[in-house]
Amino acid sequence: xxxxxxxxxxxxxxxxxxxxxxxxxxxxxxxxxxxxxxxxxxxxxxxxxxxxxxxxxxxxxxxxxxxxxxxxxxxxxxxxxxxxxxxxxxxxxxxxxxxxxxxxxxxxxxxxxxxxxxxxxxxxxxxxxxxxxxxxxxxxxxxxxxxxxxxxxxxxxxxxxxxxxxxxxxxxxxxxxxxxxxxxxxxxxxxxxxxxxxxxxxxxxxxxxxxxxxxxxxxxxxxxxxxxxxxxxxxxxxxxxxxxxxxxxxxxxxxxxxxxxxxxxxxxxxxxxxxxxxxxxxxxxxxxxxxxxxxxxxxxxxxxxxxxxxxxxxxxxxx
Ligand SMILES: NC(=O)c1ccc[n+]([C@@H]2O[C@H](COP(=O)([O-])OP(=O)(O)OC[C@H]3O[C@@H](n4cnc5c(N)ncnc54)[C@H](O)[C@@H]3O)[C@@H](O)[C@H]2O)c1
Numbered sequence: 001x002x003x004x005x006x007x008x009x010x011x012x013x014x015x016x017x018x019x020x021x022x023x024x025x026x027x028x029x030x031x032x033x034x035x036x037x038x039x040x041x042x043x044x045x046x047x048x049x050x051x052x053x054x055x056x057x058x059x060x061x062x063x064x065x066x067x068x069x070x071x072x073x074x075x076x077x078x079x080x081x082x083x084x085x086x087x088x089x090x091x092x093x094x095x096x097x098x099x100x101x102x103x104x105x106x107x108x109x110x111x112x113x114x115x116x117x118x119x120x121x122x123x124x125x126x127x128x129x130x131x132x133x134x135x136x137x138x139x140x141x142x143x144x145x146x147x148x149x150x151x152x153x154x155x156x157x158x159x160x161x162x163x164x165x166x167x168x169x170x171x172x173x174x175x176x177x178x179x180x181x182x183x184x185x186x187x188x189x190x191x192x193x194x195x196x197x198x199x200x201x202x203x204x205x206x207x208x209x210x211x212x213x214x215x216x217x218x219x220x221x222x223x224x225x226x227x228x229x230x231x232x233x234x235x236x237x238x239x240x241x242x243x244x245x246x247x248x249x250x251x252x253x254x255x256x257x258x259x260x261x262x263x264x265x266x267x268x269x270x271x272x273x274x275x276x277x278x279x280x281x282x283x284x285x286x287x288x289x290x291x292x293x294x295x296x297x298x299x300x301x302x303x304x305x306x307x308x309x310x311x312x313x314x315x316x317x318x319x
Contacts, residue, residue: 001226002026004074004118006062006107007081009033011180012123012173012218014045016078019219021054028070032061034099036083037183045180062103067110076119076226079107079158082151085184086127086269089147100150101157108161119167120158121225126174126211126237126274128152134211136277137172137233145269155233162231169228171221174237174276178215178296179303187297190248191304194255204266206244211275213238214291214299224285237276238289238296250294254301 003020007013008029020027029049033039049055058070062081071077083089083099104122111117126133127148128141143149158168181188193200213236221236228234242250248259281287 001075002028002073004028004030004070004077006030006077006079007123008049008057009042009046010080010084011045011182012176012215012222013078013080014042014049014180015215015219016080016222017049017055019223021049021052023223026054028056028058028074030058030060030062030065030070031081032063032065033059034083034095036085036088041180041183062106063098067107068113071110071114071118074114074118076121077107077111078121078123078222079104080123082123082154084147084182086145086147087184087267089145089150090268093146096146096150100147101153104154104157108157108166111166112161112164117166119169119226119230121222122155122158122168122170123222124155124170124172124233125151126172126235126276127271128155128172129274131272133174133271134273134275134277137235137280144271147269159231167230169225169230170233171225171236172233172276173218174213174235174274175210176213176215176218178300180215181300186244187247187251187300188304190251190259191255191301194251194257194259195304195308197257199260199262200248202244202248202261202263203270204263206263208266208270209241209243209273209275211237211239211241212293212296213276213289214296217289217291220290221281221285221287224281224287228285232280232284234281234284235276235278236281237274237278238291238293239276239278240289240293241273241275242293247297250297251301254298
């Protein structure tokens with residue numbers, strides 16, 4: 001199968017591309033290297049893929065790049081590219097609106113014009129649900145951040161293009177972690193601070209909990225979506241919830257160090273709890289999470305240990 005992966009240089013996109021070529025697919029990856037975190041990290045994510053004979057990379061911005069040729073002969077599009085992370089979405093709305101919504105519209109429009117329309121698998125987020133995001137796919141969608149609003153709007157746009165016969169499957173990811181996690185994400189920051197004996201900022205009371213999903217489990221479900229019934233939406237979560245203090249305690253055990261924390265007020269847009277009921281994903285596609293939180297955190301710590309001292313990658317990470 002020939003697959004197009006948007007956001008191929010990012011955390012999830014690069015893992016997905018590696019899995020697809022391993023499975024014997026031909027993969028076209030695209031990414032605009034949005035400088036939200038250092039390009040050096042994304043280049044490292046791509047390094048092994050660039051050497052693979054079945055992988056071709058295009059540095060292209062979905063907001064204005066030419067897409068028709070890239071879609072030629074493509075059977076499935078994994079639309080992973082987006083401006084992720086909620087904090088910056090309050091201060092740079094145009095970037096979120098354009099990368100999450102305009103970019104998706106351009107991609108959908110290009111797919112619509114293909115004689116044989118490839119399946120579109122859209123990477124959405126638990127943020128579409130809002131403050132309390134625990135349950136199945138019937139939870140009301142009430143996002144509380146501009147990020148969540150743009151991701152929900154893009155989801156709706158994908159469904160609207162079903163009017164033109166675009167075959168769509170939506171996956172709502174719940175807090176993905178593991179090697180290559182984005183440096184703005186909580187677990188990356190916690191581990192980084194512990195490794196460098198720096199204080200850790202905890203926002204709010206630290207009781208906010210996440211339904212953590214290990215990257216390999218996320219990729220398994222994303223690939224399984226190739227055979228999902230069209231038009232479906234799935235929650236994708238790892239099945240083990242933990243709050244900030246519980247995560248810190250696990251990391252302290254793994255690293256054999258005590259965390260020094262300082263508390264700051266909760267941030268606008270922060271979800272209180274997220275936990276995915278994945279019964280539908282299991283029922284339709286036989287998927288279930290395999291990686292325990294302890295095992296997944298250990299793997300992320302091992303990866304981050306390897307980053308300490310890599311100055312090109314470190315530059316900008318702690319900013
Ligand atoms: N990481 C998580 O926990 C998580 C949770 C829920 C949903 N998601 C979704 O998963 C997807 C991937 O997230 P990630 O954590 O890998 O983020 P990431 O930032 O590492 O990867 C996204 C990539 O998309 C690229 N991109 C952004 N706008 C683009 C554009 N206009 N044209 C081309 N490329 C563009 C970026 O350069 C980046 O490399 C996103 O859609 C995000 O909303 C992630």
